[in-house]
Amino acid sequence: MSxxxxxxxxxxxxxxxxxxxxxxxxxxxxxxNRIAQITRGTFVVKPGSLFxxxxxxxxxxxxxxxxxxxxxxxxxxxxxxxxxGRRQFExxxxxxxxxxxxxxxxxxxx
Amino acid sequence: MSxxxxxxxxxxxxxxxxxxxxxxxxxxxxxxNRIAQITRGTFVVKPGSLFxxxxxxxxxxxxxxxxxxxxxxxxxxxxxxxxxGRRQFExxxxxxxxxxxxxxxxxxxx
DNA sequence: CCGCTCATATAGAATTCCTATAGAAGCGTA
DNA sequence: TACGCTTCTATAGGAATTCTATATGAGCGG
Numbered sequence: 001m002s003x004x005x006x007x008x009x010x011x012x013x014x015x016x017x018x019x020x021x022x023x024x025x026x027x028x029x030x031x032x033n034r035i036a037q038i039t040r041g042t043f044v045v046k047p048g049s050l051f052x053x054x055x056x057x058x059x060x061x062x063x064x065x066x067x068x069x070x071x072x073x074x075x076x077x078x079x080x081x082x083x084x085g086r087r088q089f090e091x092x093x094x095x096x097x098x099x100x101x102x103x104x105x106x107x108x109x110x
Numbered sequence: 111m112s113x114x115x116x117x118x119x120x121x122x123x124x125x126x127x128x129x130x131x132x133x134x135x136x137x138x139x140x141x142x143n144r145i146a147q148i149t150r151g152t153f154v155v156k157p158g159s160l161f162x163x164x165x166x167x168x169x170x171x172x173x174x175x176x177x178x179x180x181x182x183x184x185x186x187x188x189x190x191x192x193x194x195g196r197r198q199f200e201x202x203x204x205x206x207x208x209x210x211x212x213x214x215x216x217x218x219x220x
Numbered sequence: 221c222c223g224c225t226c227a228t229a230t231a232g233a234a235t236t237c238c239t240a241t242a243g244a245a246g247c248g249t250a
Numbered sequence: 251t252a253c254g255c256t257t258c259t260a261t262a263g264g265a266a267t268t269c270t271a272t273a274t275g276a277g278c279g280g
Contacts, residue, residue: 004208007238009122012119016213019219027259028258029258029259039213039216042208046238047258048239048261051260072256074259093217095116098116103122106129106145117269118269120237120266121267123267137227139226139228156269157228158271159267159269164228166267184227184228186226187228
């Protein structure tokens, strides 16, 4: 085992998905793998969390999907960011920075 | 208005309460004010979020309460950390560091 | 006595995530 | 062809936490 895994904080999954898709368009399981990679194994998103989130985000207009073929010759649904999705990514990133700063300030207090 | 406020991320409220009480024992609204102070106004915890959390945490054995009198001559319930509460604080603090590190790693990825 | 503030409390809803399960389709191999 | 394994998507049901809104009581000031 490489590192410790934790559960997601509610609200961070969207940001991680948006980040993954900002790097490259991908299918669902690809996103999951990418999140594990960029968080160095800290977050492991299982299908039961991932797919509802993808559907929700597509519904919100942040993602667009199309069926294609995976690198393993499987039927796979590819997602990419819409313009609104890129804006959402920037917004959530900014919010995360605000939160992280506030938590740091709080936890350093004495 | 000083800074931007955000909603809490689910899971951060406990840690903020534990931190506030690690600094000093306080009554409910005092905790709320202290959280606003140490997060520089970023998090403003309203009674409907605070009191259920306090009850839940006391139920979990992390807090102990006793009725007293506030600095404004009001009947107030004072909370302090139990030994288990101090352990929980350390645990959640460590978890937060792990999460913040993973998020930073993810958001810096390219 | 009336309104304001302080302090606690709860109901009900909304959101998000987790566990568990399912199914279809390709791949390797015997 | 039959079988198991992996890949990929999907959903149901539940658990946990936070938000909005409302309520109550008691002290304080005019």
